[in-house]
Amino acid sequence: MHGNVVGQAGRKAVIVEVRGPDGAPPHVVRFGDGHPLFVYPGPDAVVLPGEPSG
Template identity: 45%
Template sequence: MQAHTGDRIIIRGKTVETPDRHGTILEVRGDDGNPPYLVKFEDGHETIVYPGSDFLIEHTHD
């Protein structure tokens, strides 16, 4: 999985009652776009993310 700074991410909720989480990648800390990623979520929380199977990337560039 590869990403760039500015790409949007979606982490799918694990249950029907759990909403998806949306955020923006602030920093790519791995080589060549690989994880981990520093992500800022819509609620303002920032954290390091290691993507799992519930993780989608929306690329903001070509």
């Protein structure tokens, strides 16, 4: 997610759970510090495909 105020750094997270139908939000993401967050990605977020698990 891009910072949404001047001087705020962007943050990276991994989607760990998708709760909406067909991959839609909301998503549960985990940041590098291990902090989970329930999000609806907005215009300040970029969702990129990751490596397949399993």
